[in-house]
Amino acid sequence: MTHSLAPEVLAYYDRGNEAGRLALPKNRLELWRTQDVLRRLLAELGPGPLRVLDVGGGAGVHAEWLAGDGHRVELLDPVPLHVEQAGRLPGVTATLGDARALPVPDGEADAVLLLGPLYHLPDPADRLTTLTEARRAVRPGGLVVAATINRFAGLHDTMRSGAYFDPANRAATDACVASGALRPASEQNLFTTAYFHRPEEVPAEFTAAGLTTTGQYGLEGAAWLLGIEERLDDPDQREQVLAALRTAESEPTLLGISGHLLTAGRH
Template sequence: MTDTTRRQHPAVPEEILAYYARGAEDARLRDGGAPAGRLEFWRTQDVLRRLLPTAPARLLDVGGGSGVHAEWLVRDGYEVELVDPVPLHVEQASRLPGVKAQSGDARSLPADDRAYDVVLMLGPLYHLPERADRVRALTEAHRVVRPGGLVVAATINRFAQLHDLLREERYFVPLHRERTDTVLLDGRHPFHDDGFFTVAYFARPDEVPAEFTDAGLTVEGQYGVEGVAWLMGGVEDWLDDPERREAVLAASRHIESDPTLLGASGHLLTAGRR
C-alpha cells in the first residue's frame, strides 16, 4: 500500500486555478449552457455508459470539476470519489449526494495502489503542456486502478480552437487568428489576459496512445466526442428537441472511432486498461 502522505503535489499554474475559480465550468456543461458544452456532456455520458463496468464499481473522477459527471455516475449506481485542484470545484462536488470530493493533483493522486475499478481523467491532460507531466498523470492512474481496470482520459484536439473560432466567426479578427494559428504549431495554448481559455495543450489524436503506452496502459479505443455536429448551424435547436437530440447522438456514434474523423471533434476520449 502506498503512503500517500509522502506524495508532493506539483504546483498547478495560478492562471488555471483562477480560470476555473470563476465557476463557469459547471454551467457550461449543464442544460441551459452553450450547445457545444451540452453536446460534449451528452456524448461523454453516452460513450462512458458503454465503456464502464456494470455498477456498482469504485470510480475515481480525477479533475472532476464541480461533479457534473460524478452526479449522474452516482445516480447510475457507482461509488464515486472526486479529486480536483480547484477549491471551488471541491466545494461544489462535496454538496452532491453520494460524491466524496477532495483536493488533489492528477500527477500525485491522494489514493492507494489498485484501489479503483475505473479512473476517469476528463480534464487534467489538456492542462498539462509538458508530455512528461501527462505521462506522469497517466502513470498515477495506472497505479491506482486495479489490474484489468479501465482508464478513460479526455484531450482537446489540436484543431479545436480553429474550428470553434471559425464557427463563431471570431477567426476573422486578426489578433484571434494570429493566436489560433500559433497554437496549431505545437499545441501549446498560453495564457492571455484577454484570452478565451487558459494554459492548455491541444493534442493530435495519434499522440495520446503513445502516452498511454508509456504509462503502462493498453489502449482499447478512441472516441471523438462531438464529431462534426458541433460545427453545424442549427445544432442549438436540434439539442433542445429531445427527438432530434437523440438523432444527433446516434449519428455521432457512427463516426466516433473513424480514424479519419477523430480530429474533427473538439474533444477526444481515449480508453485503456492496466
C-alpha cells in the same frame, strides 16, 4: 512530490463558470456524448456499483450523474472552489488533489477518469506522470479514460464564433495549431493555458505509461460545427444526432474533427 496548478489556470477556474459550462446550448452535445461513451465503457467492467475516481472532475458535472447511476464516486480536483461545489452533490466524495500525485492506494479504483487534467499539462513529463498515476490507482483489468482537446478544435471554434478575426486571438490560435500549446492572448481569451493533442498522440502516451489502449471516441464529430443546437432541444432529433455520431465515433479519418476525444485503456 509537490505539484501546483499554473496560476492562470487556477484564475480561469476561480471565475466559477465550470459548474454550468456543459449546460450551455453549445456544450450540451459534449456532455451527452461523454455520458453515452462512458456508460458503455463502464458497463464492460461488469455489474456495478463501481469504484470510480474522477480526477480533475471540476465542479462535479460528471460525478453527479455517475453517482446517480449508482457508482461510488470520489472526485479529486486541484481547484478549491470545485471541491467545495462537488462536495455538495449527493453520493460524491470530493477531495483537493493533483492528478500527478493521487492520494489513493494502489489498485483502489475500478475506473479512473481523466476528463480534464491532460489538456492542462503542456509538459509531456507531467502527462506521463498523470497517466502512470492513473494506472497505479486502477485495479488490474480496470479502465482508464482520458479526455483530450483536438489540435484543430480552437481553430474551428474561433472561426465559428468570429473570435479568430481578432488579431491577438488569431495569433494565439495559429500558434496552437502549429505546436499544440495554447498560450492565451489575454485574460479575455475563451480558454487558458492548455495542450491540444493530435488523436494519434494519446495512445502513444498511454503506452508509455503502461496502459493498453482499447479505443478512441470522437465526441462531437462534425455536428458541433453545423449549427444544430436547436435540434438537440427535440428529444427525437437529439437521439437521431447521438445515434449518427455513434456510427462514426471511432472512424480514424474523423477523430480529429471533434472538439473533444476520449481515449480508453486498460491496466
